[in-house]
Amino acid sequence: MKNGKMKLIGSVLSVGGFTILSRLTGFLRESLQAHYIGVNVVSDALGIAIKIPSLFRRILAEGAFNASFVPMFSGLLASEGPKEALEFAQNVFSLLFLALLGLVVGVEMFLPELIPLFFRGLAQTPERLALTIQFSKITFPFLFFISLTAFFSGILNSFERFIATSSSPVIGNLFIIAALIYLSPTAISPGYALAVGILWCGVAQLLWVFIPCQISKIRIVPKMPRITPNVKKFLKILLPAALGSSVVQINLFLDITIASYLKVGGISYMNYADRLAQLPLSVIGMAMSTVLLPTLAKHLRKNNRIQALKVQTVAIETSLLAAIPATTALIMLAHFLVEILYGHGEFTAENIAPTARTLQALASGLPAYILIKLFTTTFFSSGDTKTPTIIGAGSVALNVTLNLLLINSMEYVGLALATSISAWVQAFVLGYILQKKDLLGFTNSILKFLRDLIVPYGVLVGYLWFIVPRLDQYLRGIHVSSFFILPLVFLGGTLIYLGIAYKTGVFSPKRIRSSLGEESL
Numbered sequence: 001m002k003n004g005k006m007k008l009i010g011s012v013l014s015v016g017g018f019t020i021l022s023r024l025t026g027f028l029r030e031s032l033q034a035h036y037i038g039v040n041v042v043s044d045a046l047g048i049a050i051k052i053p054s055l056f057r058r059i060l061a062e063g064a065f066n067a068s069f070v071p072m073f074s075g076l077l078a079s080e081g082p083k084e085a086l087e088f089a090q091n092v093f094s095l096l097f098l099a100l101l102g103l104v105v106g107v108e109m110f111l112p113e114l115i116p117l118f119f120r121g122l123a124q125t126p127e128r129l130a131l132t133i134q135f136s137k138i139t140f141p142f143l144f145f146i147s148l149t150a151f152f153s154g155i156l157n158s159f160e161r162f163i164a165t166s167s168s169p170v171i172g173n174l175f176i177i178a179a180l181i182y183l184s185p186t187a188i189s190p191g192y193a194l195a196v197g198i199l200w201c202g203v204a205q206l207l208w209v210f211i212p213c214q215i216s217k218i219r220i221v222p223k224m225p226r227i228t229p230n231v232k233k234f235l236k237i238l239l240p241a242a243l244g245s246s247v248v249q250i251n252l253f254l255d256i257t258i259a260s261y262l263k264v265g266g267i268s269y270m271n272y273a274d275r276l277a278q279l280p281l282s283v284i285g286m287a288m289s290t291v292l293l294p295t296l297a298k299h300l301r302k303n304n305r306i307q308a309l310k311v312q313t314v315a316i317e318t319s320l321l322a323a324i325p326a327t328t329a330l331i332m333l334a335h336f337l338v339e340i341l342y343g344h345g346e347f348t349a350e351n352i353a354p355t356a357r358t359l360q361a362l363a364s365g366l367p368a369y370i371l372i373k374l375f376t377t378t379f380f381s382s383g384d385t386k387t388p389t390i391i392g393a394g395s396v397a398l399n400v401t402l403n404l405l406l407i408n409s410m411e412y413v414g415l416a417l418a419t420s421i422s423a424w425v426q427a428f429v430l431g432y433i434l435q436k437k438d439l440l441g442f443t444n445s446i447l448k449f450l451r452d453l454i455v456p457y458g459v460l461v462g463y464l465w466f467i468v469p470r471l472d473q474y475l476r477g478i479h480v481s482s483f484f485i486l487p488l489v490f491l492g493g494t495l496i497y498l499g500i501a502y503k504t505g506v507f508s509p510k511r512i513r514s515s516l517g518e519e520s521l
Contacts, residue, residue, distance in 0.1 A: 018166035023279040025173035030275045031341050032180045036190035038346025041128040043268040046191055048119060048256060049135035050198060051271075053143040055253045060100070060147045068237045069151070071381055072230065074158045078302075085158075086218065092234060093151055094225035100144045111136050121260030128264065131191065138195040145202030152209040155218060168208040172201035237385045250396055255415040258403050265354070266412040273359035273416065276337055280326035281369050305438075308381075312440070315374060317449050321507060323367040324453065325460050325497055329490075330363035332464045336472065336489075340482045358416045365420025368427040375430040378439055387433060395426035449506065456500040456507075463493055 037043045069092060076085040107114065115133050116122065122129040153165035179197025184190040213220065225231070259266045299308035330337070334356040343352050379388045399422035406414025434440035468489055475485050501507035 018163070018170065020279075021167070022169035022173060025170050025177065026275065027279070027341055029173050029176050029180070030272065031344075032177060033190075033194060034272065034342040034347035035345030036180060036184050037194070038348065039265045039268040039272075039351045040346075041125060041264055042131060042189060042191040043271075044264055044266075045128050045131035045135055046194055047267040047271040048115075048122075048132045048260070049139045049195060051253060051256050052136055053140050053146070053198075055250070056103075056143045057146050057150075059250075060143070060150075068234060068380065068385070070154045070158060071383075072234055073154065076230065077158055086220070088228070088230045088234075089151075089155055090220050090223065091225045091228060091231045093148075093220050094223050095231070095235075096147065096151060097222045098225070100147050104141050104144045107140055108137060111140070119257055119260040121258075121262070124261070125264060135191060135195045138192070139198045142198050142202040145206045149202070149205045149209055152206075152213050152220075155213060155220075156209060156216075159216070161212070161216070164209050164212040168205040171208050172205040175200040175204045237383075250392075254396070254400055255403065255419055258400075258407060259412055259415055262407075262411055265351070269351070269354045269358045269412050270362075270416060272338070272342060272355045273362050276341070276359050277330065277362040277366065280323060280330070280366060309439075312374070312378060313445060316371070317446060319370050319374060320367065320446075320450070321453070321501065323370050324457060325493075327363050327366040328457070328461060329464060329493065330366070331360045332461075333468065333489075334359045334363070336468070337486070340486050354412070357413045361413050361416035361420060363420075364417070365423040368420070368423035371427040372423060372430060375427065375434055375440075378434060379430070382439060388430060391426055391429050391433075394429075395422045398422040398425060452504060452506045453501070455504050456497050459500050460493060460497045463496055468493075 033043070033046075037046070069089075073085050073089055076088055112133055115136060116129065119129075119132065122132060149168060153168070156162070156165050176194065176197035179193050179200060180190065183193035183196060255270060256267055259270060299305075299311065335352065338352050338356045338359065342355065343349065376388045379385070399418050402418030402421055403415050406418055408414075410417065431440060471489060471492070472485060475488070476482075480488075498507055
């Protein structure tokens, strides 16, 4: 640990801060995409071409390594020391390198057959199908680089060096932004510029975490892997861990698969809305799970259940403190957000309302998405990968069923709503089972926390409903740029909400620090 000690709350703020910066640059990227491309066959094709490697990324990278590699590596680091842990990491890296190389080469060879197989609805629009295949050939190798990025990030996180890993997405977004700005005028179309930018993003992020590992003398390079007992254990839990922690992404992928049958634009509405919904999900859920996972793994490996539940309880409270108002803001200000961020250039006024309605449907499941990340983290840290996998499979089945029931009447909004409903069901079942296994600190403390949250939450709703529309009208009246209006609105809401939460005792940095003090870490 840096300076011998590191508090969980400090790590979360560090990761969360860089994740916010990542999402802000991501918003700029999406805003530029909306400006240059808009909603059409090109944006639909790009949506699928980006979604394909993203799905594998969630399964092989965030899913597999955050759920299986990180706990094992952290546990070996704590019990056996760096030498044994790094030997295990070397063998896993070599296997991963070969598997990814084979996967990327194989998929690239058969993309013209795979795209029509999984996205049958594209056959109705041949131009969209052809563009999806062309863009996917450029974007799919991104998987190779970003999965290796996740590997080295997991190692750095286990050594509690979070800066490089949490800042690497910012670097990746900057490369995509550069591609859009500088390649769009010269490329065949801005769509190709964005596809090339995605590939650049993967290479840049890998170098961003690989170099700090080399500087720290963590020398891991491709070699002939050895199948040791630890590697066998890792392989045994890899598949269920990856599937169980990636259900939300699988559901979103199925949404896009079914959305391929909709008219042109449906896929784009879902992708633009998903980018907005991902901001709080990433800031809260990813930051918590990134820091919480190795910490929980260490406590549970040492059978320190009380301290593990203490860490988990504060993580849930902190997550809900942010997730509940974030959900409300996304729902109440959906039209406002879409108009400011996307409503320019090729993204026309008629695209705003469909994107906003889709955002509202996706945002309704935000607290559930975050709870799923935290709950599955606890399962995997305790060594149970089977239970969340079974529940995750049930959630996928429920999502597909709801998709088919809602698509005819609600189109893309119905697909987004189905994802939210299935996420709430999954979160409830995961929490119920954890409670039965005495692995969930959902006690009277959290119930009291939720009751105390009513006052600051009520004030926030009043701010969003009454003050924001009038503030927006006033600022536009004095010709303040729309890009300045958004941060002013959210800064005001954040200060009001946290200020009242602090006054009422719901938000207490001192209590969080004492709960997650040095002795717990």
